[in-house]
Amino acid sequence: MNPELNRPLKATLSITKTCDLLGCVHCYSDCTREADKKELTKEQWCNLIDAMIDDGVIQLFIEGGEPLHRSDFMQIVRHASKRLMLVLRTWGHLVTPEIAAEWSRLRVGTAIVDIHGARAETHDGIVGVPGTFERSVAGVKNLVAAGVRVYMTLILHRRNYREVQDYLHLAHSLGAEKVGILRLYPMGRAKRRWTELALSLDEMMETINSLEVPSGLKLMQSWHPNDGNTCYQMAAVSAFGNSIGCPYLGEYLNYGNVLEIPFIETWKHPLWKRLRSGHVKQPCDDCYATQGSDGGCRATAYAFTGDWDAADPFCAVSNRGVDLRVLPERLFQEEPRSEHPSHTGMANNNRV
Secondary structure, three states, X not given: OOOOOOOOOEEEEEOOOEOOOOOOOOOOOOOEXXXXXXXXXXXXXXXXXXXXXXXXXXXXXXXXXXXXXXXXXXXXXHHHHOOOEEEEEEOOOOOOHHHHHHHHHOOOOEEEEEOOOOOHHHHHHHHOOOOHHHHHHHHHHHHHHOOOOEEEEEEOOOOOHHHHHHHHHHHHHHOOOEEEEEOOOOOHHHHHOHHHHOOOXXXXXXXXXXXXXOOOOEEEXXXXXXXXXXXXXXXXXXXXXXXXXXXXXXOOEEOOEOOOOOHHHHHOOHHHHHHHHOOOOOOOHHHHHHHOOOOOOHHHHHHHHOEOOOOOOOOOOOOOOOOOOOOOHHHHOOOOEEOOOOOOOOOOOOEO
16 A cells, blocks of 8 residues: 555646647647647646645646647746755757756756657657757757756657667766666557557566666556555646646546535545555566566556456556557546546546
8 A cells, every 4th residue: 555645745747738740659748839728828827736736746747749849838837946856847949058057957856758769760750850869869869968857758659669869868968867668558549559669568677677778768658567556645736737647547547626626625535535545456577676566557457357446457567468569448538537525536446
């Protein structure tokens, strides 16, 4: 079981669903170039950040879309940096030397840069915009030169899994401190293109197990044996202000909108408390040994099984025959549902 916290320590703000890389084959957010009118304003984000600080949050992870595509993004960062530790996630292609220098001045703790291949033809083919790879590489160089710690992340799928070793060498040569090899999540465009993109668990494990990590570079993978349920200390708010617990739960849950319900009240929702507890059927001892928590990701467990307490099928020990290349048909029929107590929900049900 996970430690029970009365308040979240960390929170993710997905501050926009806008981006200029609209051809990305696995876009989780179904991004658009122009912002939806429902996106929170700068003032609303800053007010929420202040409330989160009062509620005990000490670290913010800010992502998009592409955060830098939002014209007031740096104003939000300046406001948050006064009292919070910050992690910023970006495609990197919009990070100029000036922006990198300001992130350094504001003491941004880590910049996470998504580059999804070791070669221009791979990355540019995935995002659908020629020249993006070189611009993202330049962004990493700008951040490293400014003294900002950089992690590079790659969402592993059929379009890039054969060049992960070269990707490690690229990251090391650019000065990144860590590489994150991330599982593919059934969300947005990735869900609709799942058959084309998804790897089997065996293919994922073979890819990771074959790697030789350059000296000084750290490697993280977001599945077995590092498949921990880290929800117990996290919270997340979507671009529209919906409290969703974790960005990867956004297609399945909505604990209420923070413009209508105090953020801390959504944290107290019974289902969210249950998911944070780490109570999972058939947990993996190997993952517990590395992560200190049971059960892995609740989003993928629910996506593949319809059971909030199920073992995560991305765990090599607890998969038990689930083919990760095939999504359940119900995922293409469900809509995110409100879980706020004022609505009829599923907080007391294991399976829906």
